[in-house]
Every structure is written in structure tokens, then in C-alpha cells.
Amino acid sequence: MAIHENQSQPLPVIIVGGGMTGLSAAWELQQQGVPYVLLEASGLLGGKVETTITDDGFLVEKAADAFILGKPYAAQLAREVGLEAEAIHPREDTKKLYFLRGGRLMDFPGNLKMFVPLDDDSFRASGVLSPEGTERFLNEVNIPPRPATDEDESLASFVIRRFGEEALNFIVPIAAGIYVANPYELSMQAAFPQFLKMEQDYGSLIAGSRATPRASGPIFMSFKGGMGALPGAIASKLTGEVRLNTPVLRVHPDGVTIAGGEKVAGSAVILAVPAWYAAPMLSQGFPETAQLVGELRANSSVAVTLAYRREDIEFDMNMHGLLVDASEGIPLKAMTVHSAKLAGRAPVDHVLVRCFFVGLEPLDAYHEAVKEVERLLGAKDEPLEHWYGDWRGKNPAYQVGHLEQLQRIRDSLPDNVKIGGASFTGVGIPDCVNAGRSMAREVATVLAATGVPS
Known part of the structure; x- marks a missing residue:
């Protein structure tokens, strides 16, 4: 039976996907008084954002362990x-x-x-680059800005142009880590527009960074019960219809078809799923859009979280973690010590370490993680437990020209069908929240303009 057979009732907005983007869209529609139905293919809400709390007291994050406060959208939603x-x-x-x-x-x-x-002497003293590489890096303040242009460029092009080739090995682990990206393909316009703007406004990132005050207070935020608290809190306050285990097969201008052939009628559709799921859904109703979405690429990564007794690790574990120089030639890209970075992540006298890899299968990543914790931190025994975050083929790539491709995708859809989320408009939790709420506001405006009742 189709939802809302009684056409005297306003048709809901159909939200496809119950990750952070879809949940945020549902919350915003609820605030706007617009009816909605949220359809999630799996049995859980939150998408990648998932927290496991074990019986023996470890709090394990499957993906993000915190979000940045410089983009206010997630913190604002958390307050709401x-x-x-x-x-x-x-x-x-x-x-x-x-x-x-x-x-x-x-x-x-x-x-x-x-x-x-922010000062030359500290950077010179660090030794993270050769003396020649260090001086080239600091000379960025004297490199003229690229003439203002609409043409996109890669992260590697930008870094080499402004800081020198050796700087790439230092900057990539910091700047490209969240994207698990190839720096020669990662779009500056999509991933780091703030740096392009600073180059134009100040002529230099060093000059601009030193001229603008550092934000006061914390930079990142999480929750006592883990990041899963956020989707859990949103879901608990949703009053619209939410259907789990409901895969969507096809998207139409007037609704969707779900597994089993049922048509769910709607006044609009918000597609809040990754590109690799969205493209097949669009293939019949919107073939041009499906082709454009299908051209978006994704990268792979695997995260392995390991639990140890504190006494079994020689290194001082009172640290947030480590980054790996891009030229090191090992699969390990970074390590986070969750038990020290955030309170309440491990029982007393225990350590929780998460290792990030590119180009490995999960089992290989586990063995590599154990080896690296032993080599770098002096672990004397096997870990007590381990957990995986398997993101093979599931990290949006944001290749050069991404924003132009995104505009083509949007232009190929009618006003009452929106698409957004991590594959399209930013991979961080604040970006996903903003994408969901923005699409919901756009849909509410379209419906109001066309006289569709809400």
C-alpha cells in the first residue's frame, strides 16, 4: 500500500538516506512544519557516524571521533x-x-x-623539512598570488606553487587526511576554498594566517557518549515517519519506488545518500543526472582500532597521536590515541589506539597496525581487542573540477528534487548537517512558491 493514499492530505517530502545529511534534512523540515518521510536502507540511522560501547568499557568510533567548531552547523544542531x-x-x-x-x-x-x-623560528627548529625545504616553505610569504581565476587546481599544485615541492610531504597528511585523497587530484575549490581566498585577500597564506586572530576556545567537539549521540538525539526527536530497512530502488519527480515495488508518493525528494548509491536510483527517472553522479569517484581507507593494557606499551601515551610524512613509504597514514585525546574512551590503565591505512584489506591493515604500534610505541603484547572501520571505495574523492560537476548535477534535476551530502558538498559532519538543512530549506521554499500545502 502506498503512503498517503488520501490525496486531501499534503504529500510529504521523501528523504532518501538516514545518515547525518538525511537526519538533518528531516529535522529542518520538522522545524519548518513540512511533513516528511525518511527512508533508510539499513537498520541504523547515522550513516558512518556510529559508536560502540563495549561491556568492558571501551568506546569505539567507527568513523569521526569529533567535529570542527569553525563550521558551526553541527554544534548548533547539537544544541537544538x-x-x-x-x-x-x-x-x-x-x-x-x-x-x-x-x-x-x-x-x-x-x-x-x-x-x-605563525612564527619562523618554531618551524625552523622543528626539523620536519630539510633546511632548504624549510626556507622555501617560509618564503611562501614572498610568492605572488596566482591571478584571480575561476579555474580549479589540485592541492598538490597549490602547495608546490606556494610552499615548494618538499612541503607536500608535510602538508598532505594534515590537509588531505580527512579526504583520504590523492593530492594531485583533490580539488582546492571543493576542499579548501578558504586557502584560495586567503591567497587572494592577503597575497600569502603565511601573511594571512598571521594577520587574522586565532579562534579562541576549543577547535573540536565530541560527546561523552561518543559521536553516535548526535544521530541518536536527532532521531529521538523526529515526529515524522521514519522507515528503516527500506531500500529505495528508483527516484521519480513525484516520489520513489522502494524494494518490493511500492511507490511512496511525495511532493519533493531529498536524496541524501552517497553517489555510488544515488546513481542507480536515478538511472530511470533522471538518466542524465545518473551519468553525472556516476562519474564522481571515491577513494578507499581502513581504520583499525586496537585496545591494550597501558603496562604493555613502553611509549608515553599521553598524546593525541601522530601523522606520517607522505614520503615515508608505509601504508600507515596516521594514528590517534583515543584514550588520551578524549575522556572516557577506555577503562583506567588501558589504551585505545586507532590506525589509519590506505591501500590495504582489513585483515592486512590489522596486522600492519599491530606491527606499527609495536615498532613505534613499543607494544610488548598483542592487543586485547580490535575493531574495523572499513571504508574501501567509500571516501568521496572531490577531484579537480568537482564544483563544476556538482553544478551540472543540480542543473539536471527539477526544483523539487535535491541531492547533497558527503559525496557532493563536504565530507565533515558540519558539512553534512549544513547540506541536509540547506536542501530542506530549499525544498520548503519551492513548495511554498508552487502553492503545495505543507
């Missing part, structure tokens, strides 16, 4: 759904980072704003 009292921030007393270069763990440079040094 009553999570403000649950907010926590990375610990200041363990705010220690290392940089693995030449097989040696070095102190991460101090006094940086992301990867830009």
Missing part, C-alpha cells in the same frame, strides 16, 4: 536537540602530536594554524 550538556572537547593536558619522518618520531611543530607556521 538537547546535547549541549553532553559536549566534550579534546583534552588540553595530552595535546601532544608527533610526526613520523625518516623512521623517526619527531615533535610536531608548535605554533601552527593548521599547517601554516
Whole structure:
């Protein structure tokens, strides 16, 4: 039986996908008084954002362990759904980072704003680049800006142009880590528009970073019960219809067809699923869009979380983690010590470490993680437990020209069908929240303009 057979009732907006983008869209429609139906293919809401709390007291994140506060959208939503009292921030007393270069763990440079040094002396003293590479890096302040243009460029092109070729090995682990990206393909316009703007406004990232005040207060935010608290809190306050285990087969201008052939009628559709799921759904109703969406690429990564007794690791684990120089030639890209970075992530006298890899199968990544924790941190025994975050083929690539492709995708759809989320408009949780709420507001405006009742 189709939903809303009684056409005297306003048709709902159909939201496809119950990750952070879809949940945020549902919440915004609810605030706007627009009826909606949210359809999620799996049995869980939250998408990648998932927290496991074990019986023996470990709190394990499947994906993000925190979100950035510089983009206010996720923190604002958390306040709206009553999570403000649950907010926590990375610990200041363990705010220690290392940089693995030449097989040696070095102190991460101090006094940086992301990867830009706020004073020359601290960066020179760090030794993360050769003396020649360091001076070329600091000379960025004298490199003239590229003439203003609409033409996109890759992260690698931008970094080499402004900071020199050796700088790429230092900057890529910091800047491209969240995208698990090939720096020679990653779009600056899509991933780092703020740096392009700073180049134009100040002529230099070093000059711009030093001229603008550093934000006060915490930079990141999480929750006492883990990141899964956010989708859980949103879901608990949704009053519209939410259907789990309901895969969508096809999207139409007037609704969707779900597995089993049922047609769910709607006044609009918000497609909040990754590109690799969206393209097949669009193939019949919107073949041009399906082709454009299908051209978006994805990258792969695997995260392995390991639990140890504190006594079984020689290294001082009061640190947030380490980054790996891009030229190191090992699959390990970064390591986070969750038990020290955020409170309440492991029982007393235990350590929780997460290792990030590119180009490995999960089992190989596990063995590599154990080996690297032993080599770098002096682990004397096998881990007590381990968990996987398997994101093979599931990290949006944002290749050069991404924003132009996104505009073509949007132009190929009618006003009452929207598409957005991590594959399209930003991979971080704040970006997903903003995408969902923005699409919901756009749909509400379209419906109001066309006289569709809500």
C-alpha cells in the first residue's frame, strides 16, 4: 500500500538516506512544519557516524571521533536537540602530536594554524623539512598570488606553487587526511576554498594566517557518549515517519519506488545518500543526472582500532597521536590515541589506539597496525581487542573540477528534487548537517512558491 493514499492530505517530502545529511534534512523540515518521510536502507540511522560501547568499557568510533567548531552547523544542531550538556572537547593536558619522518618520531611543530607556521623560528627548529625545504616553505610569504581565476587546481599544485615541492610531504597528511585523497587530484575549490581566498585577500597564506586572530576556545567537539549521540538525539526527536530497512530502488519527480515495488508518493525528494548509491536510483527517472553522479569517484581507507593494557606499551601515551610524512613509504597514514585525546574512551590503565591505512584489506591493515604500534610505541603484547572501520571505495574523492560537476548535477534535476551530502558538498559532519538543512530549506521554499500545502 502506498503512503498517503488520501490525496486531501499534503504529500510529504521523501528523504532518501538516514545518515547525518538525511537526519538533518528531516529535522529542518520538522522545524519548518513540512511533513516528511525518511527512508533508510539499513537498520541504523547515522550513516558512518556510529559508536560502540563495549561491556568492558571501551568506546569505539567507527568513523569521526569529533567535529570542527569553525563550521558551526553541527554544534548548533547539537544544541537544538538537547546535547549541549553532553559536549566534550579534546583534552588540553595530552595535546601532544608527533610526526613520523625518516623512521623517526619527531615533535610536531608548535605554533601552527593548521599547517601554516605563525612564527619562523618554531618551524625552523622543528626539523620536519630539510633546511632548504624549510626556507622555501617560509618564503611562501614572498610568492605572488596566482591571478584571480575561476579555474580549479589540485592541492598538490597549490602547495608546490606556494610552499615548494618538499612541503607536500608535510602538508598532505594534515590537509588531505580527512579526504583520504590523492593530492594531485583533490580539488582546492571543493576542499579548501578558504586557502584560495586567503591567497587572494592577503597575497600569502603565511601573511594571512598571521594577520587574522586565532579562534579562541576549543577547535573540536565530541560527546561523552561518543559521536553516535548526535544521530541518536536527532532521531529521538523526529515526529515524522521514519522507515528503516527500506531500500529505495528508483527516484521519480513525484516520489520513489522502494524494494518490493511500492511507490511512496511525495511532493519533493531529498536524496541524501552517497553517489555510488544515488546513481542507480536515478538511472530511470533522471538518466542524465545518473551519468553525472556516476562519474564522481571515491577513494578507499581502513581504520583499525586496537585496545591494550597501558603496562604493555613502553611509549608515553599521553598524546593525541601522530601523522606520517607522505614520503615515508608505509601504508600507515596516521594514528590517534583515543584514550588520551578524549575522556572516557577506555577503562583506567588501558589504551585505545586507532590506525589509519590506505591501500590495504582489513585483515592486512590489522596486522600492519599491530606491527606499527609495536615498532613505534613499543607494544610488548598483542592487543586485547580490535575493531574495523572499513571504508574501501567509500571516501568521496572531490577531484579537480568537482564544483563544476556538482553544478551540472543540480542543473539536471527539477526544483523539487535535491541531492547533497558527503559525496557532493563536504565530507565533515558540519558539512553534512549544513547540506541536509540547506536542501530542506530549499525544498520548503519551492513548495511554498508552487502553492503545495505543507
